[in-house]
Amino acid sequence: MTTRLQPDSERFPVVGIVGAGPLARLMIQAAIPLGIGVRVLAERADDPAALVCPNVDIGMPNNARHLREFAARCDVVTFDHELVYLDALAEIEAGGGIVRPGAQALRYARDRLYQRTECKRAGLPVPEFAEAPHFPAIDEFVQRHGWPVVVKSQQGGYDGHGVWVLEDANEARDFFDATAGTGVDLMLERWVRIDRELAVLVARRPGGESVTYPVVETVQRGGICHEVIAPAPVTPEIAARARLLGEQIAELTQAVGVIAIEMFLVGDELLINEVATRPHHSGHFSIEGCATSQFDNHLRAVLDWPLGPTDLLAPFAVMANLLGEGRDSLAPRIPRALAAGPPSARWGGVHPHLYGAEALLGRKMGHVTALGDDLEETRARAAQAAALLTGRAT
């Protein structure tokens, strides 16, 4: 594999994506114009990306042999998610395979305690945290930081999974009783009163060259992002600090590809929340909203190609997530949603992205992006199309 990704290769390169979810599907869209071949490692033949990819390997991201065989068929391996067997990736890298981001960088996204520890060591702002091997650990933590306390699983977790807020000692005791013996390693975090949640994306090449996307606000409900607003409605000074923080973490992780940093804005203080070493739903607005999308720049970065500009094209871009409301398909609702918004205008219309997945309650079925000159009109247009697609409006 090592000898294949040559800058003077006569072949179009093949990027392998571990995982075939929505992000892989959106990467495929970006790969076609650049002539990049894509192979996906899918768990199921009807995964969102497998439906639109002619080169599908069925296999598991935690199976060393599946990963090895998959990597051997690709010039460079990248990811739809972080829930991958890291030791197997490290072996592939040791054998000369090109894995971007590499196993070491992925650990920042896989292992929350590691991420917090490394960020703190680098002097970057994180909420106060501690390991929580057992219930008594919480006592000492509370004495310093008070109730409530946020408990997180150390590994994996996203979209509110693996995060619990404990209000008092009784809740904490019950929680530790319930989780004892499950093998889930836990950590504690100081609870903070969040004013806004922000996110910033950086795309970084192997040599360190990087570009940074406009800072966005992510609007959450129940731990799941429902809406992304670009640019974030914050002062230029806060936006500049958020960008810088994103760039510092990109450098710290040495990740190659897109890195997404979610942050809490508490007063005018920024605290790192999550780090994802891959394209991220907070960057979906960039497909129509930016000169170069996050998926385009992710592919360019992992191939060590020049990155494209990240400027916003319209004054505002708003992304609304489509979460499944039940078992019925979105398909029959598409025509009504396409008619949402003004029929003709420079930024008119809406841009649905449907992931082709079977509808399930709470599943991410797609997203809709709207561009506009007026933030509230743009939000309303995106929200209206999303409501029509999910069946909340008719």
Added chain:
Amino acid sequence: MTTRLQPDSERFPVVGIVGAGPLARLMIQAAIPLGIGVRVLAERADDPAALVCPNVDIGMPNNARHLREFAARCDVVTFDHELVYLDALAEIEAGGGIVRPGAQALRYARDRLYQRTECKRAGLPVPEFAEAPHFPAIDEFVQRHGWPVVVKSQQGGYDGHGVWVLEDANEARDFFDATAGTGVDLMLERWVRIDRELAVLVARRPGGESVTYPVVETVQRGGICHEVIAPAPVTPEIAARARLLGEQIAELTQAVGVIAIEMFLVGDELLINEVATRPHHSGHFSIEGCATSQFDNHLRAVLDWPLGPTDLLAPFAVMANLLGEGRDSLAPRIPRALAAGPPSARWGGVHPHLYGAEALLGRKMGHVTALGDDLEETRARAAQAAALLTGRAT
């Protein structure tokens, strides 16, 4: 097949594309976000669209059985090119299959004499023309219109194929001697001094609802379009007449999907040159340049879904064609081309679309689009990226 394209279908619809060339490939890109399934009828497994489509039937567009079997697997059939067996399509339609545009509309693109005759009958401006069953026919034509005379094949032909300019009677005699017995039906056209070539695209739904794209100038070399400039640098009055002419032809043909009308501007007179009943290279600029691309609106139109706005997003959009210069691949030249243009600017960067085809002299390998505020800078940026990709610049 007839019962499948129901507005309340729970399934995402499947659009079948006859032909798997660049246009089919670009349609697939547009289909993914809308969740539309695509099946292609490809002549070869390595055709540009077959490389990026998981549902490929290998077959010939002039084989009735191949078309019939293909249509049976799709909700609606559309086209990458017009070189299709029209009688077989008419039979599929007669059997209740949904073919868009239909066989009757495709005839406008297949049969130049029919198109000229029908346009003239409808009072639309075409160059003076006549059938040319044999050499003596040219005499009468020349007596009315003088030399030179343009001779065209009645059927098919594009990119300068099937078009000859004869300067005098000697050239004409030699030409008719050489073509006698080849079975090619010919027609004559008055030669006109072309000031500019313009094109306009209309997307039309089955009920007649339509949207019209900005009028563009197409810059030709040797009968092949090298560059498209949007909007065309003509007066608003001429642009309005060109749009109207496009809409009149869309109505005349009753075509469903995108219809492209190429025109000559002679002084301030517009004359119809070619009619294509499909997406067209003169509309590639719309992928990045317009609120809704021609491929997006083509798919929406053939599915009878609401059409999207066609407004230009940037002041100027320029498309440069990439024609193969030999057998060597474009792949190693991508990184240099991506670096063309300013590294950061709202309309910065370039947007390559590579069709994945093996390089051959004169073959369309892809195109590059640039957006900008200044026409000459935008043209230069697109041309520079195209030169880097084709190896004319290093």
